[in-house]
Amino acid sequence: MFKNFSKWFNYLDLYTRLLACTTVFISLLVSSMIYFILYDLHKSIIINHVELLNILIQVISLYIITTVEFIKYYDLAIILEQIYLTMQDICYLIAVEPSGNIISIFPDNTFIDPILLNILLRKNIKFHDVVINISDFVLSYSWQSHDIVDIVIPLNFTNNHNVNLHIGLINNVISLFNSSMIYTFILSVITFTGIWIVSFCTIMINFFMINESVKYIRSGINSICLGNFATRISYKNLRGLIGLGSDFNNMSKRLELYEQNNVKQLLLEKSKLETVLSIIADGLILLDQDLRIVFVNSSAYKNLTFLKSCIIGNYFTDYCPNYINRQIIPLLNDLVNCNPNVVYNISDYTKNITVYLNNDTSKTVELVITAVFDFDKKILNGIGISIQDITDQIVLNEAKTQFISNVSHELRTPLFNIRSFLETLSEYSSSLSEKQKMEFLEIANQETQRLTYLVNDVLDLSRLESEFIDILEPVELHEIAPPIIQTSYLRARTKKVKLSFQISRNVSTVYGYSNLLVQVLSNLIGNSLKFTRIDGRILLKIYLSKLFDYPVNDRLPRIRVEIIDEGTGIDELDQIRIFDRFVRLENNVHTLEGTGLGLSIVKNIIEKHSSDIHLYSELLIGSSFWFDLAILEKKS
The missing domain is CATH 3.30.450 (Beta-Lactamase)
Structure with missing residues (x-):
């Protein structure tokens, strides 16, 4: 039994052992004190009773002895x-x-x-x-x-x-003493037992009180663990643990304030991030682990019009057309099933796909799909989809390919002609007449000039795009325009096209680069001659523009240069890209002349003069190109 008690006592914690030992010590001490106090009290009473009995015996004895004589x-x-x-x-x-x-x-x-x-x-x-x-x-x-x-x-x-x-x-002294001893022992036992009962009842009352308070505190802690930092504990439910409840409420108040500050900071960072993501040129879509939409910026809505009706939190694939889902769903599944434990290179969790949008916009976009992992927790946080409109890039690549093909053809043709005629002159010089030799040399010379023009166009465009800085000088348009008309007149006469020139008397000196303006007029007139049919007309007009053609804050007099033709005209879709590099409209009229750089060179030159080239055209009617030049201010 003692071993079982010792084993049970060893399972108790130090506080419980100390409480039990203290209770035993106090109960034994109080019981012993009561026992010895009652024992001494009864002993004194018995001694007094015995002394009284002795006195009584002596009194009776003396009384009888003294009275027996009588x-x-x-x-x-x-x-x-x-x-x-x-x-x-x-x-x-x-x-x-x-x-x-x-x-x-x-x-x-x-x-x-x-x-x-x-x-x-x-x-x-x-x-x-x-x-x-x-x-x-x-x-x-x-x-x-x-x-x-x-x-x-x-x-x-x-x-x-x-x-x-x-x-x-x-x-009755002995019986009194015996009963007193019994009562003293019983009272001591009752006192000892009473102390244990009172201690046990006090402990149990405190236990139930503390246990009830602990339940409220535990409930509050569980609520805090669930993220409800607004939890507070009422003091009336704590009883003996009011101090602990006050500390808990202070802690939850601080946690709530800390959470509010964190939420504000996160919202601020989220707002900054969304602002940055919203203003970037490329479209961006963020998905969670379940492929639900988390964020879509304005560029993504613009590029993927079918997302305009999307709702944040819905599945991304629910809004995509079937022909896009067939291409993108396998890639998304591969990224979702990707194991973060073996991913070490960004290329392992990034997928690229080019999608042609078969809708009204007819765009071609490139989707870069990237999985975002938390490598510490080994989980997938989400998937980011970057959308880039590569329609212009594709068109530019096609134009560049066409340009390279055209340049190769333009270079090869004159070089082949020059070589052929020179070889002919070399091999058959003795059998050719002087007239034939001169014709061959003239053809070689023309091909050389043609080659020179092509190379010059490429060099001019490269120079214009290099942001060169030169000083503007006074230019007299009535001096540079007539020679260009005379040079183009022979070509117009050959094509049976009427070329006219009109210049107003009040045209004054302008700021500009004379050699570049000559190139602009030559290119524009050359394009008009190229696309104007037989018996068509071309008109070069130079006149003072009207002030109401400009904004109120910029109504300064300018000189307008305008070339009008009765050519094939330009479609509205082509008018948007006609001034881009390497763009040729000759394919629409089945010609192979030009390199696709003329109008791009014109645009760059006009922009160097702080102006813009404008176009108005209608198919099968004709086109009109014009630009304005600033007038040279005269000093008083």
Whole structure:
């Protein structure tokens, strides 16, 4: 049993052991103190009772001894009866002669048992003239379930009759002492047990009170763990743990404030990020792990018009056309199923795809799909889709390919012609006439000029795009325009096209680069000659523009240069890209002349003059190109 108790006691924590030991010590201490206090109290009472009994015995003995001188032998029975009836504590009165003969006994029905008979006969009293020590004649014993003190008083009468008077006094000192000891022990045990009961009840009450408070605190902690930092605990439910509840409320208040600050900071960062993502040129779509839409910027809405009706939180593939889903869903599934433990290169979780949008816009976009992993937690955070409109790039690549093909053809043709005619002159010089030789040399010269023009166009465009800086100089348009008209007149006459020139009298000097303006006029007139049919007309007009053609804050007089033709005209879709590099409209009219750089060179030159080239055209009717030049301010 002790081993089991020791084993059970070892399972308890230090606080419980200390509490149990303290309770045992206090209960034993209090019980012992009560026991010893009651013991001393009862001991004092018993001692006082014994002393009182001794005094009473002495008083009775002296009274009987002193009064026996005045009574006679035959009156002894009457006196004993009076004494017996007067004193309640007297159990019996027995007068016995020294020989053992009982001469008087009260009460009459007293049963002389062997113990009492032995007491009556055991003492042989001798009378002396000395003072008698009463304690020598006192004997305590138990008789008839009473504790009796037997007092032997020798009586000496005048007629020489000696009588031993036995007085039996009831003595409850021993029973009182025994009962007191029992009561003291019981009271000590009750005190010890009471202390344990009170301690246990106090502990249980505190336990239930604290347990109830702990439940509220635990409920609050669980709520805090779930992210509800607004949780507060009412003090009336805490009872003895008000201090802990106050600390908990302060903690939750600080956590709530911290969460609010974090949310504000996150919202601010999110707003900044969304602003940055919204203003970038490329479209951007963010998806979560389940391919639900998280964010779409304005460029993505513009490039993918079918996303305009999308709702954040819905599946991305629900809004995509079937022909796009067939291309993109396998790539998305590959990224979702990608294992982050083996991904070390960004190319392993990035997919590229080019999609042609089969809708009204007819765009070609490139989708760059990237998986975003949290490599610490080994989970997929989301998928980002970057959308880039590569329609212009494709068109530009096609135009560049066409340009390279055209340049190659334009370079190869004159070089082949030059080589052919030079080889002919070299091999058949003796058999050719002078006229034939001159014709061959003229053709070679023309092809050389043609080659020179092509190379010059490429060099001019490269120079214009290099952001060169030169000083503007005064230019007289009535001086540079006529030579260009004269040069183009022969070509127009050959094509049976009427070329006209009009210049207003009030045209004054302008700012510009004279050689570049000559190239602009030559290119524009050359294009008009190229696309104007037989018997068509071309007009070059130079005049002072009207002020109301410009904004109110920029109404300064300018000189307008305008070339009008009755050519094939330009479609509206082609008008948007006609000034781009490498764009040729000759394919629409089945010609292979030009390099596709003329109008691009014109646009760059006009922009160098801080102006813009404008176009108005209608198919099968004709076209009109014009630009404005700033007038040279005259100093007063």
